[in-house]
Amino acid sequence: MKITFFGAAGEVGRSCIMVSTKNTNILLDAGVKLGEKIEYPQISEDQLRHMDGIFLSHAHLDHVGFLPHIYSAGYKGHFFATKPTIEVSNVMISDYIRLSNPVSVTKKGLAEQARHSKIVEYYKEFRFRDLSIKFIPAGHILGSALIEVSDGKSRVAYTGDISLSKTRLLEGADVRNITADTLITESTYAAKRDVFPNEKLVTRDMAKSMKDTLTAGGKVIVPSFAVGRAQEVLFLLDDYINSGVLPKVPVYVDGMINKVMRIYRHNVIYCRKELQSKILMSDYDPFKSPNFVPVETKGTRNKIVNDQEAAIIVTTSGMLTGGPVMFYLSKLAKDSLNKMLLVGYQAVGTMGRALQEGSKSIFMNGKEMRIEMNVNTFHLSAHADRPQLESLMNKVKGLQNVMIVHGEISKSKELREYASRKWEAKVPLIKESYEV
Ligand SMILES: [Zn+2]
Ligand SMILES: [Zn+2]
Known part of the structure; x- marks a missing residue:
């Protein structure tokens, strides 16, 4: 061949x-x-x-x-x-x-x-x-x-x-x-x-970092690929909120992630057996968790950024190359109370990579913008x-x-x-x- x-x-x-x-x-x-x-x-x-x-x-x-x-x-x-x-x-x-x-x-x-x-x-x-x-x-x-x-x-x-x-x-x-x-x-x-640390330790540190921001009243943005990372992150957040590790705040889910969640749900037979039986044997379906709030309109987006309440926003794109995350970034990056968590691969040349490497300002729509929010990387590959x-x-x-x-x-x-x-x-x- x-x-x-x-x-x-x-x-x-x-x-x-x-x-x-x-x-x-x-x-x-x-x-x-x-x-x-x-x-x-x-x-x-x-x-x-x-x-x-x-x-x-x-x-x-x-x-x-x-x-x-x-x-x-x-x-x-x-x-x-x-x-x-x-x-x-x-x-x-x-x-x-x-x-x-x-x-x-x-x-x-x-x-x-x-x-x-x-x-x-x-x-x-x-x-x-x-x-x-x-x-x-x-x-x-x-x-x-x-x-x-x-x-x-x-x-x-x-x-x-x-x-x-x-x-x-x-x-x-x-x-x-x-x-x-x-x-x-x-x-x-x-x-x-490239030796990944133990995932349990990473998620524990990630939860702590989120908790600090949320209890101070800040918002946490988690940019994510629509497929794969997003579902893993959402399930993790759901666990942490239900078990009290994280405060009970809304988890806004914006972009294609919502549609992909539905595809994951009806193909649950391709997921782990433990997850399948959890859904079959109990009344709890993490895909439909009440902690998740799908964002469907521009009005809701504006309300989320203007609200004073703590919240988590999981949205696309994962490397800040476009998608709703750009809107949240433009509105929330100026406030040091807020935080961004990078959880996926950041390609060379993307805004995600620049922020990951400590860049303190970015260009958005031709204008320079200071980044005051904290940017943390947690490796969930x-x-x-x-x-x-x-x-x-x-x-x-x-x-x-x-x-x-x-x-x-x-x-x-x-x-x-x-x-x-x-x-x-x-x-x-x-x-x-x-x-x-
Ligand atoms: Zn891939
Ligand atoms: Zn690939």
Whole structure:
């Protein structure tokens, strides 16, 4: 098989990998890179039209955002993903189209995309032309998958985004039975120093930090990705409020998070068993917690920022690149009583990263704004850290080649240093191909 990298090579964003045999070309993921400008995978429209199938690891836009572009370019085949990935992708993609209105996406392309989804079940290996393909739970967000592709001679496993530890909502990736001679692995947190502290300690410190602000009457903003982090954070807050660790304040939920919560709820079968039985066996449904207050109108938004009461606001986007969080930031950042908690990945060049690194002023709508509110980082990652990535590689049976993608280049290279002691290890560049 031949593997070609069209994106996420030496960067985080626009994941798009082609796996080819003599008769078949498929794509693993079809993402965009969101930043000041949107970047697309470096693949030609002609190549896209000749693709036979598209297989998606999970519903984040850096893995699925390119899909409408592909159908608009004239691709006529199917895309394959788990049920939650298909449902969440629809929400993510329509939001992406609404906000950025990309010129190369056509109405016809969107309609074609809507007609061409195929649901894949975890663990059921299936034939696709001369390939066999299997999806394994990847523990990153609801429906996320590690994808194995084999042509009968060699076998490739692609992690997508992966996490080995279980969370409030999800089991960790199932890495007990991965057999592959080539592993294509993400490396978001692959540097030697990327060792996550114990999550219990992190959430304890986070609760303390929130409590300080709330009891002083301040507001806490938690910017979050709509999918994954937001649900984990909301469940955590719900626990803390119900058990009295945090004062009983409203938790305002603004943006796409509300819609995604509903998709999580009706796909609860993809969540941890403990959560399923909690909902079945008791009257309590954390998805519908009375602590959560969905924000549906501009009027409510204004009321929240003008009110004197303490509150928590969980809203998109996670890296402060747009979304309702910008409104809250513009109104609440000037007051040192308030606080912002960063709980997810902050990409280089984003406002989230600047604040994380201690920047005391930002530019918003062309105007400079002082940041008086405190900004704290609490690491609640949905990605594997360095020890998990090492453990993952060591668990893959028959491993020979490791290809390291989806990471800042310095981090990918640090992981290569480790991997090359045992296997053939590469950090591919965009448009590079390898025979495996
Ligand atoms: Zn992801
Ligand atoms: Zn990703």
